[in-house]
Amino acid sequence: MKSIHVAATINGDPAEFVCEPQETLLDVLRNRLGLTGVKEGCGTGDCGACSVTVNGRLVCSCLVLGGEVQGAEIGTIEGMADADRLHPLQQSFIDNAALQCGVCTPGILVAAEALLKKNPDPTETEIRYWLAGNLCRCTGYDKIVQAVQDAAQQMRGA
């Protein structure tokens, strides 16, 4: 089996790794680069816990091969806060108690950030449809939707 050498940009920093051909981006991020904020839920693209952006596009990292991201810009939850200053979405999730066990939270934050970049003022319905691929078994979603709405309002005012 021939290993693949890949150079990419992760959260704005250059990164290089070597991976096996069948290895997913999710496994590369967690096991080779130590970015364990990316979670494996289902591993089949249904739950969204492994959400990252590749060249600005929201994807499930479990459905991307490591070899595919040569030259790509990847964004993960680790790149969201500005050093010690939480992103408004992260602060809003805390303020709204929009998480419990926390396994879905990184993926939901990455997905919500992608939504607000595209649509700074989404309706509740738009938020719910956008996040339909992010499963949460703790909160019942209402607090998550509220947290995204609050953060969106705050970011529009900023």
Added chain:
Amino acid sequence: MRYEKPESTAEAVRLLANEAGLARVLAGGTDLLVQMKSGMVEPDLVVDIKQIAGMRTVTPEAGGFRIGAAVSGAELGENAEVVAQWPGVVEGFNLIGSTQVQGRCTMAGNLCNASPAGDAVPSLVAANATARVAGPNGERDVTIEQIPVGPGRISLAKGEFITSIFLPARPARSSDAYLRFIPRTEMDIAVASAAVNLTLGEDGTVTAARVAVGAVAPTVRLVEPAAQALIGTKLDEDALAALAAACSAAANPINDKRGTIEYRTHVVGVLAKRAALIAYERAGGRK
């Protein structure tokens, strides 16, 4: 497993044709990686086609659009010209999976996965779209309905893959629509589906129509009697009833946990009626 990302169609064909073991084409990977994870498919070779020129672009051609085989649902949904001309094609494609899946999934992949319930396929059949297939003997253009031959099976030969999908030019006063039924509001597989593509005359009479149904037969079906039921009408009640009856008659569904034969056979007609009315209004028709 070997992973290759050729930079030309010829090189991709050569890799696929020369592989003695199991070869798979990778575009969005939203079916392939799931099949690999479950062990359902264990390829010896994966050929990633995304580095080949034209695979990720939408290009105007002969009044229509050539859509590269690796263009994602999210990308096509952001293409205002295609959305304006072919809203039914885009809405079917954009129903597949979640936002994350839309970031990767492709129409050619949905077609080659050959699920009877693929949401991108009925609208492409109704649109009279064609797939450009590259292979060891060169390129050929194939109608969409010729690609799937049964659940999970396609007509492409060894070494062949789809490089693009072509949506033809539109006459004035034309539009299309796609509807599916699912028991949830999002993230589910069609129990039954219908796509309707219409062209209207100046007085609002339907002059051309194509109707396709999904999830009610081993493959998506073009229903010519359903189109005939609409041509020459302004979608009056009798025409819509004949449309629904033709779609139900064309249905040959299975019983499974998502729907019974009776239910699917009935609902596909209802969906076709509603899709026809949406397409009619989009084409400028007034009821």
